[in-house]
Amino acid sequence: MVFSCRQCGSCCMYLGDYIVIRRQTGPFTFECESVSTGTSFKAEVDEDKREIFTDFSFPERNPTACPFLRPDGDLLRCTIHRDSPGQCKYFRCVLMHVSDGQGLLLGTVRGTLDLHSDDRGLRTVWEEIVRKRPKDDGEAEPWIASFLIENGYHVD
Ligand code: SF4
Ligand code: SF4
Structure with missing residues (x-):
């Protein structure tokens, strides 16, 4: 990414x-x-x-x-x-574009490591991410990407 x-x-x-x-x-x-x-x-x-x-x-x-x-x-x-x-x-406005399996963009992860999305399914997964993610932002970024991919999302 x-x-x-x-x-x-x-x-x-x-x-x-x-x-x-x-x-x-x-x-x-x-x-x-x-x-x-x-x-x-x-x-x-x-x-x-x-x-x-x-x-x-x-x-x-x-x-x-x-x-x-x-x-x-x-x-x-x-x-x-x-x-x-x-x-x-070093400012990065968008860290990740999150899409479904068909390539439909569902949301973005901003530089502040928060989610912008109206998709209910993605928002539910994100609640789990917020609970489980590493506290350190540097470690959290690759962890979040892996977690989304494991849950069937495409991340770029
Ligand atoms: S705020 Fe924007 S235009 Fe101003 S110095 Fe920073 S990058 Fe350049
Ligand atoms: S909002 Fe994002 S894409 Fe636009 S200039 Fe700032 S960092 Fe670049």
Whole structure:
């Protein structure tokens, strides 16, 4: 299960209060703060994203978005991919897509290891998972995948 970010940008659309530019130090360099962790970081806009970064109409229209988010065709891109803070780099919105034997998507397991599903059968299995899963999240992730597969689900 390798997480692949689709660069939809939805996880960055409401992070304007959390990724804050404290000072601009050059045309494309900034001193910033990750407010949720209280850590400072320096960021330079990636060279290949400077053209899209300098269009400020998107942050003007979307003041709740992270100040480094910009549209690029159909995508919303992080323009400081190289220098973005650790919690951004390692964020995974969806860990598993859970389908039935015919490939019908029944639900998703989010990065916080909770289930999003309206399927009654899957939700019942999930209650058992919650009771039995290892406490440690790192151990729980492969354990949950194995448990779902043992119960007839397809996981990717
Ligand atoms: S981590 Fe998920 S929500 Fe965020 S941009 Fe990637 S696919 Fe979209
Ligand atoms: S720094 Fe990049 S990945 Fe992090 S919230 Fe901003 S746009 Fe998203």
